Each structure stands twice: as structure tokens, then as C-alpha cells.
Amino acid sequence: MLFLESIKMAFRAIWSNKIRSFLTMLGVIIGVSSVISMMAMGQGVKQGITDEVTAIGSNLLTVVSGKISADGSGQGMAGMAGVSSVTWQDRKAIEKNIDGISNVAGLMMVQGSLDYEDKKTMPTLVGGEADLEFLNLYNIKTGRFLDNEDVEDKNYNIVIGSTIAKELFGEGSASVSEEATADKKDEEALGKKVIINGEEFEILGVMETESMSAVGMDANSMVVIPISIAREMYDTDQLTRILLQVEDKDNIDNVKQQVYDLMLKRHKDNEDFSILTQEDMLSMMDSILSLITALLTGIASISLLVGGIGIMNIMLVSVTERTREIGVRKAIGATNSNILMQFLIEAAIISLMGGGIGIGLAWVGGLLVSRFTPISPEITLFAVGLAFGISVFVGVVFGVAPAIKASRKDPIEALRYE
Amino acid sequence: MALIELKDLSKIYKMGDLEVTALKEADLDINSGDFLAIMGPSGSGKTTLMNLIGLLDRPTRGSYKLKDEEVAELSQKERAKVRNQEIGFVFQVFNLLPRLTALGNVILPLTYNKEIPTREGIDRAKSILDKVGLSERIKHKPNQLSGGERQRVAIARALVCEPSIILADEPTGNLDTKSGLEIMNILEKLNKGGKTIVVVTHEEEIAEYAKRHIKLKDGKIV
Incomplete structure (x- = not known):
């Protein structure tokens, strides 16, 4: 009852400040959509290569210059440029x-x-x-x-x-x-x-x-x-x-x-040469692509961090604005943890909504990319789950400080707040 | 047995090195069914006494028994529970939540009450709103209500958890004379129905509604 009520209260608060809430969400929207897009892109390229390699067949051997171990490490693709042996x-x-x-x-x-x-x-x-x-x-x-x-x-x-x-x-x-x-x-x-x-x-x-x-x-x-x-x-x-x-x-x-x-x-x-099967080629490509994908995803998640800071900022403002409400709620029987949960849930919902919109945006972006480029990005269930997880996490992590601030307000001071 | 027993209750605020005694060794019994007016000039400690009785504040020293139970040392969580179940607040500035309707404001305390089922609570809130004459306005937001109506919503909110005592801090302070008297009539009616009521006021006219009066001066009951 209290939990459901808190969710309802959160939506009411978000709805009553539509533009502000949306702008706050925007940070998470951009963060989540770029993280998902990067992962989807990486997955799409990887899938494309795997398909192609499978189509070529596994009876192909490639002799290249340089000593390359099967996992792509070693002196790498030296044979691609410069002198070939x-x-x-x-x-x-x-x-x-x-x-x-x-x-x-x-x-x-x-x-x-x-x-x-x-x-x-x-x-x-x-x-x-x-x-x-x-x-x-x-x-x-x-x-x-x-x-x-x-x-x-x-x-x-x-x-x-x-x-x-x-x-x-x-x-x-x-x-x-x-x-x-x-x-x-x-x-x-x-x-x-x-x-x-x-x-x-x-x-x-x-x-x-x-x-x-x-x-x-x-x-x-x-x-x-x-x-x-x-x-x-x-x-x-x-x-x-x-x-x-x-x-x-x-x-x-x-x-x-x-x-x-x-x-x-x-x-x-x-x-000074290597003989690679298609499987070797695949695992090499795979490890390189994974690295690039991880790098790009890492960069994209910085925007998620910025989004989180945005949530924290607006929640702090919201707590101050609603000081009197906090006082009233405490006077009629809200405990500190009730107040804490209320603001935490609100932050999480803002973040979660941002995450949802972000996934939608990434999906649309993926459609556009596959329409106009040879890459077909694949949004995996894992990526979607991850995005939702991250959004809740961001909301909770960055919502904690404002929520604690709210919960610790002295009811008398809060009721007197103008 | 008194509903509320205060013994040697003191509240001292520290402002740096300076100690300000807001309430000094107050002894006060409030019986069930009382209608008490706490009077005194501003700065005399009325509000401090009210906040202590309402468990919004902790006394520095002394004992506070509510229904024969010591409540001066309760934890934050326990005090919230007592406030929810035993005490109904009516403020000078109404303190309704602007986003909620009249009904929403009245059922708000039920959110924090585990003992009353939601359905029952809503029915109860509606019947209380009816009693204070607002049955036509339950869907209105506070800014669509007059001052007197807002205060009646606040009284309904104070009543919804069936508390043992209603604490009203200058309930008519922000109202015109006519609405003020309406509010006092409602409080009087509630008292006649058995509710214990404490009103803080500095207006003689308002205090006349009460059965008992105490006066505070410089933090002392005189």
C-alpha cells in the first residue's frame, strides 16, 4: 500500500513538473540510448562477420605475414601494412x-x-x-x-x-x-x-x-x-x-x-608467418571488436553519469521546494524512512522512464542505421535488461543523497519553511 | 487517569554558547474530553509546548506520559507512529498538499497507517468530509477552496486516523472572523462528541470556546 502509494506520488510529482522532469530524463535518455546503440552496433557488426565467415565455409586457410596467435594478441596484424614475408x-x-x-x-x-x-x-x-x-x-x-x-x-x-x-x-x-x-x-x-x-x-x-x-x-x-x-x-x-x-x-x-x-x-x-583457419580469423576479429565495443560503450556511459548528476541536481531542488510537504507528512505520521523511500522512488522512476525512452530511441536509431548502412545493429535482450538495470541503479545512486537530505529534515523547521 | 501528563517538562535551545529556555519545568494534565486553550503572547513558549505535546520535538528534560506511557524518549520511528495514530494536527496555514484533492489530503495520513484498510479509510474520510460540510467539494484542489474550507479539510485530515487528541495551533489565525467562528464551532462540536482538543491562540474570543485555559509567560505556565 505504502509502496504503491509512493509510486503514485512519484508520478504525480513528475507530472506536475512535466518540462523539468523531461529535461532531467534527457540526460538518462541520451546516456542509455548511446550505450545501447554502441552495444547493438558492436553486436550487429560481430554478427555480420560471423555470418560472412560461416558463408565462406570452414575449409578456408589463410596464410599471412607475421606471427599471430589465435586470440589476436601477439605482434598482431603487422602483415597488413609494411613489409610482408x-x-x-x-x-x-x-x-x-x-x-x-x-x-x-x-x-x-x-x-x-x-x-x-x-x-x-x-x-x-x-x-x-x-x-x-x-x-x-x-x-x-x-x-x-x-x-x-x-x-x-x-x-x-x-x-x-x-x-x-x-x-x-x-x-x-x-x-x-x-x-x-x-x-x-x-x-x-x-x-x-x-x-x-x-x-x-x-x-x-x-x-x-x-x-x-x-x-x-x-x-x-x-x-x-x-x-x-x-x-x-x-x-x-x-x-x-x-x-x-x-x-x-x-x-x-x-x-x-x-x-x-x-x-x-x-x-x-x-x-615469420601464420596460418589461420576461419575460426582463428573469427576469434581475432571477435576480440578486436569486443575491445572497440567496450571502449565506445565506456565513453557512452559517461553521458549516463552526467544524466545521473542531472537527476541528483533536480532532486535536491525538489527536496528544498517541498520542504513544507515533508514537514506535513512527518507531522501526520511519516517516518524518516517513508520520506526517504518516497524521494528515492521518484528519482528511480525518472531514471527508469528515461531508460525506457532511451531504449526506444536506440531501437529507432538501429532501424535507421540498418536502413542506410550495411550494418544491422542488434539490440539484445541482455542490453535492454542492462539498460533498465543501469537506469534504476543511476536513479537510486544519485537519488540517495537528496532523499537522505529530505528524510533528515526536522519537522518543525520544515513546517515553518517559507 | 489523565490522557496526557507532563511533569517538569523543559525545552532548552542552544544557540552557540547561549542557552534559551523555551519551556521551563511545565506541569500539565490534560484529561480525556478536555477543551484546553493555551494562551500567551508570542515568544512565551506556546508553540514549543504544542510541538512537545505533538511529539514533533523532544523535551530536554522531564517526563511526558500519553495514555500512561512514557513517550519523551521514543525513537523517531515510534514518535511518527504516535503522531499518526494518537495526534491530529491543525495548523494556522492549513498545510494542505497543493497537488492533492480535498479527499487526497484527508486520506494522506492513512498512507502511513498500517492498521486501517484503504477502503475503510476512504469511506471514513468521505463521511468526515461530509460532517465538516464539504461533501460537494471532495474533488477540489486546495487552491479551489476558500480559507475556511481549507481549514475544514485540515480538520478532516486530523480526524481521519481517530486520534485521542486534536492539536490546533492558531487555527483561525489566517481566517476572517466568520470563517474563524465556523471553525471554532466545528471544534466545539467535536469536543461535545468526546474529542480532546487543545487550541493555541492569543485571541480571547477564540479562547472562550475552551473549557479550560492556561497562560504561558516566558516559558512558564502561570
């Missing part, structure tokens, strides 16, 4: 010596510049080969991928990512986002000549929009050129990755060992 010769040796491999492809990532008419962009250039297509990493939307002939004959052909396609051919139309228009733009791109590092290339195909790439970069802003041309252009045999597909999934450990032995022999017992 994995070479074209390694790739050839693997193809020649290892049995049980259905596809193998070397991959070289470099920065380059691309010109089309008066437009200029700086895409990630990927020196690739025909087998990449069978590795399920990229899916062609329009046109075709590079084939063996393109690579062997050094044909100046390229395949471009969807972002690049949009950048070069998508402009001038307000309704780019509409599927039909986008398709038409892609069709237009086929056969167009672009200049990369001073050489003329012809666009063979446009890739599907990928939410996230399992290879660890944005596939949408990539341009794939034949690796033979890339090797000449940049005068290097260094590869960013060697990708191989094992024929029989159950044989993957055996193949991995064979590749390891071969690589170790070729690198003269210097283990």
Missing part, C-alpha cells in the same frame, strides 16, 4: 607441393589512385586471381570476375566494389539508393575505361554490397586487378595473403600442418 613464390610452392587443395589464390593489397573522367578516388587495390571467385569471398553482381586468362595474359581488366561504382557512376541522381537505379548504374559501369596509376583498365564487373568482409577490409571500396599486373606495377613479390581452400573439411588440420612445414622450410625455420 609471404611471397608469390610461397603461393606457387604451396600450389605445387600440397595435396588436397581445391583452390589457391594470392592476394596483394596496395593503395592506388583511380581516375574516371574528371573523378578521382583512392581505392584499395587488390591484386587478385581467378580462384578468388571460388573462395566465396566476393560475389559478382553485374558482369564477371577476373578469369585465369586475364591474369596470365595480363589483361587490363578490373572488378570494382559497390561503393566505388556508386562514387564513379552513381552521381547526378537523387534516387541512387533505389535498387533499380543502382542496378542501371552498375550496368553503365561495365566496359567503362578507368585510369589506375596511369594505366588504362576496363571494368569487367561490379561486386555485391557486402556488409563486412571476412578478409578484414571494406570489400565495397576495393578494386580488383590481375595480380600479374599488380606485381609488375609495384615491382614486388610480397603478398598480403595466400588463401587456400581445402577439398575435404575433415582434412584441414593435416593440410594446415603440411603448409606449415613447407613454409617453415622455405623461410629457413624462421616462423
